[in-house]
Amino acid sequence: MGCPRCNPTPVKAGRAVGQIALLGNPNTGKTTLTNALAGTQLQVGNWPGTTVEKLEARLGDLTLVDLPGTYSLFATTPEEKIARDALLDDPPDALLVVLDAGNLERNLPLALEASELGLPMVVVLNLFDEARDKGYDLDPDRLAALLGVPVVPTVASRGQGVDRLLETAREAPVPAPAVAYPPAIERALAAIEAHLAGPARRAKAALLLAGEPINAPEAARQAAEAARRELAELGLDPFLEITGARFARARELFQATLRGHNPRPTLTDRLDRFVLHPLLGPVLFLLGMLFVFRFTFLLSAPWVDLIGRVQEVLASWIHGLGLPALFASFLADGLVAGVGTVLAFAPVLFFLYLAMSFLEASGFLARSAFIADRLMHAAGLPGRAFIPLVLGFGCNVPAVYATRTLESFADRVRTALAIPFMACSARLPVFVLFAAVFFRERAAMVVFALYLLGLAVGLFTAWLLGRFGHLKPSTGVMELPPYRLPQPRVLLRQAHARTMSFVKGATGPILAAMVLIWALLHLPPGPLEQSLYARAAGALARLFAPLGLDDWRLVGALIPGFIAKEVVVGALGVSFLGSTPPAALGFWAGLGQLAAALLAALKGTLAALFALLGLPALGVTGGGPAALQAALKGAVSAKAALAYLVFVLLYTPCVATLLALRQELGRRWTAFAVGYQLSVAYLLALLVFRWLP
Amino acid sequence: MRRLDELAPGEEARVRAVETSDHVLRRLFALGLRPGARVRLLRRAPLGDPLEVRVGEAFVALRRAEARGVVLEER
Numbered sequence: 001m002g003c004p005r006c007n008p009t010p011v012k013a014g015r016a017v018g019q020i021a022l023l024g025n026p027n028t029g030k031t032t033l034t035n036a037l038a039g040t041q042l043q044v045g046n047w048p049g050t051t052v053e054k055l056e057a058r059l060g061d062l063t064l065v066d067l068p069g070t071y072s073l074f075a076t077t078p079e080e081k082i083a084r085d086a087l088l089d090d091p092p093d094a095l096l097v098v099l100d101a102g103n104l105e106r107n108l109p110l111a112l113e114a115s116e117l118g119l120p121m122v123v124v125l126n127l128f129d130e131a132r133d134k135g136y137d138l139d140p141d142r143l144a145a146l147l148g149v150p151v152v153p154t155v156a157s158r159g160q161g162v163d164r165l166l167e168t169a170r171e172a173p174v175p176a177p178a179v180a181y182p183p184a185i186e187r188a189l190a191a192i193e194a195h196l197a198g199p200a201r202r203a204k205a206a207l208l209l210a211g212e213p214i215n216a217p218e219a220a221r222q223a224a225e226a227a228r229r230e231l232a233e234l235g236l237d238p239f240l241e242i243t244g245a246r247f248a249r250a251r252e253l254f255q256a257t258l259r260g261h262n263p264r265p266t267l268t269d270r271l272d273r274f275v276l277h278p279l280l281g282p283v284l285f286l287l288g289m290l291f292v293f294r295f296t297f298l299l300s301a302p303w304v305d306l307i308g309r310v311q312e313v314l315a316s317w318i319h320g321l322g323l324p325a326l327f328a329s330f331l332a333d334g335l336v337a338g339v340g341t342v343l344a345f346a347p348v349l350f351f352l353y354l355a356m357s358f359l360e361a362s363g364f365l366a367r368s369a370f371i372a373d374r375l376m377h378a379a380g381l382p383g384r385a386f387i388p389l390v391l392g393f394g395c396n397v398p399a400v401y402a403t404r405t406l407e408s409f410a411d412r413v414r415t416a417l418a419i420p421f422m423a424c425s426a427r428l429p430v431f432v433l434f435a436a437v438f439f440r441e442r443a444a445m446v447v448f449a450l451y452l453l454g455l456a457v458g459l460f461t462a463w464l465l466g467r468f469g470h471l472k473p474s475t476g477v478m479e480l481p482p483y484r485l486p487q488p489r490v491l492l493r494q495a496h497a498r499t500m501s502f503v504k505g506a507t508g509p510i511l512a513a514m515v516l517i518w519a520l521l522h523l524p525p526g527p528l529e530q531s532l533y534a535r536a537a538g539a540l541a542r543l544f545a546p547l548g549l550d551d552w553r554l555v556g557a558l559i560p561g562f563i564a565k566e567v568v569v570g571a572l573g574v575s576f577l578g579s580t581p582p583a584a585l586g587f588w589a590g591l592g593q594l595a596a597a598l599l600a601a602l603k604g605t606l607a608a609l610f611a612l613l614g615l616p617a618l619g620v621t622g623g624g625p626a627a628l629q630a631a632l633k634g635a636v637s638a639k640a641a642l643a644y645l646v647f648v649l650l651y652t653p654c655v656a657t658l659l660a661l662r663q664e665l666g667r668r669w670t671a672f673a674v675g676y677q678l679s680v681a682y683l684l685a686l687l688v689f690r691w692l693p
Numbered sequence: 694m695r696r697l698d699e700l701a702p703g704e705e706a707r708v709r710a711v712e713t714s715d716h717v718l719r720r721l722f723a724l725g726l727r728p729g730a731r732v733r734l735l736r737r738a739p740l741g742d743p744l745e746v747r748v749g750e751a752f753v754a755l756r757r758a759e760a761r762g763v764v765l766e767e768r
Contacts, residue, residue, distance in 0.1 A: 071723030076716060103750035106725045243722055278739045370754045374740035476743050476756035477720045
């Protein structure tokens with residue numbers, strides 16, 4: 001590459017490894033480039049103290065960090081703030097500035113800002129093939145000569161141009177500042193820079209002058225404040241002056257780099273005519289939602305079943321070992337069941353992450369937000385909140401994680417607190433059981449009404465928090481990225497890493513909760529009526545008497561229901577009918593069952609792929625064992641049963657959802673959520689019992 | 694004064710000034726919607742709001758209330 005002002009600087013000493021950071025606008029293929037550079041070394045984590053995802057890789061003596069997508073160091077989103085603070089407070093040893101070659105004029109200002117950071121830098125013109133398809137003929141060498149840094153054209157999705165990128169970055173020069181500002185601004189910058197140290201002085205001075213809240217010495221802040229006042233007297237707005245100069249320079253550089261341009265309509269122009277069509281758009285959008293929903297749950301179901309079967313076989317083996325009964329039960333019903341509960345989430349999360357990453361990387365997620373924005377605005381939520389809310393009907397856990405795609409923390413809080421009221425698939429068996437016993441012909445209607453009630457309470461919660469929680473909704477300004485076919489390899493790797501990060505974080509707490517429930521049920525040894533569980537349930541039953549629920553066996557099932565709603569029906573069965581320990585199973589017989597279960601899961605996945613293309617089956621089936629139905633009928637009135645269902649619908653969905661909330665929103669909001677859910681559940685259940693005819 | 698929300702689909706104009714809150718202004722600037730830029734209204738969302746505009750090579754969505762803050766040059 002031609003670069004006349006090159007003066008290679010070695011990687012900074014003092015750090016054990018060199019760090020190379022990728023900086024770029026959103027949707028410039030940064031993640032794909034990181035994947036191409038990092039290969040299997042890619043790690044998914046979070047930026048410290050936040051839920052913003054951090055992609056990182058250790059490659060020999062180098063670490064590679066993918067900074068969150070950023071339009072400018074003038075940060076307007078939490079992601080942009082993280083990227084800026086990382087660059088200023090913990091600067092990398094070299095920068096790869098990734099630009100979308102097909103939208104170069106808009107992308108160049110970020111490279112100009114980066115040139116003021118005083119770091120070795122390489123400009124990457126990614127999506128070079130797309131730029132060519134759009135009719136752009138660009139001259140990278142000319143841009144390199146003008147900027148004084150290497151400029152490398154790449155097509156990250158096909159690995160073109162990436163081989164020597166890291167070496168180039170290591171040997172990259174520090175560019176001279178690329179923008180000359182008007183004299184008044186230059187004087188102000190010099191005055192602020194006098195109070196700053198380090199290579200990023202110019203960048204920091206510009207940010208301070210425009211009033212950005214960055215870390216800086218008090219003297220520099222005061223100098224910036226004084227300079228702002230002086231400029232204001234001249235009628236100059238520092239932000240407008242600085243960005244104006246950068247945009248003008250970006251335009252010059254773009255014109256110099258451009259050898260020619262014959263505009264051609266792109267795939268995006270053509271597709272959007274259908275996807276965003278006033279009538280066709282919403283229909284396609286709903287079909288797409290249905291597809292994501294079915295994709296996730298149809299494909300994960302066989303694997304969730306497999307995990308259940310493995311759990312059963314392990315329990316049978318344990319009971320066949322001849323251990324003391326209490327200890328065997330602890331291993332089988334405490335530990336194995338606990339690990340099984342965690343793992344059962346993994347397939348659901350994996351397929352959902354796969355679908356979400358596809359929607360996001362392909363450009364469909366932004367379009368769905370565009371279509372749903374007006375609708376969601378009624379509850380004070382942005383359009384992007386629609387998909388997490390709908391996902392909540394499948395499983396609350398990934399739905400809460402999906403709120404990450406929302407821009408502002410306020411939106412995330414409001415959506416994440418609304419999600420637990422969406423009736424997830426685990427609540428359905430409880431509804432179906434009671435509806436079958438108490439509301440025979442109207443069973444489907446009652447279940448449907450419960451779903452609507454959950455949705456209404458959720459939307460009302462979001463509205464309420466916006467109204468009184470001092471949580472302002474975000475702007476509707478967003479880019480609709482061009483349609484792109486995502487790389488399956490990248491999607492799979494990301495879905496896998498995200499799922500593993502859940503399993504790692506959730507195993508401890510869920511296991512602890514399961515062991516606690518086991519202890520309640522089995523201690524002191526003896527009949528269930530004398531267990532700690534029965535005593536706790538008895539105390540709770542007094543609290544629930546105003547709802548017409550004074551049977552400890554009913555109320556007790558709410559305790560394990562706190563961990564996962566899947567176990568409520570099982571707990572009712574044990575309380576009303578008693579339990580029978582699983583039959584002991586020989587080693588070989590168990591192995592045979594495991595093999596059969598694995599085969600069934602593979603067959604089930606194949607069947608699910610075909611079922612995906614078919615029509616969804618509707619209707620409420622099942623209803624639990626007949627003996628349990630009969631026992632329930634005698635235990636409680638229809639009205640109290642409805643109150644019970646309302647409580648089950650609205651109270652804390654499961655420990656895993658709480659863990660997701662804690663990860664996304666922090667402890668305080670999670671504690672608030674639990675208190676709020678319990679109060680709302682109790683109040684509405686009370687209302688149903690007292691006021692319904 | 695013509696404003697961005699008054700354009701008909703397919704119509705193009707040059708931005709004269711952006712008069713919105715600081716936060717929205719910085720976001721619009723970052724996406725290329727700034728004085729001097731040529732902007733074309735592509736379509737309105739099915740429920741009439743938000744709008745989709747094209748600025749250079751970028752597709753940008755913004756609400757009608759936000760588009761009102763974008764002042765256009767007269768023809």
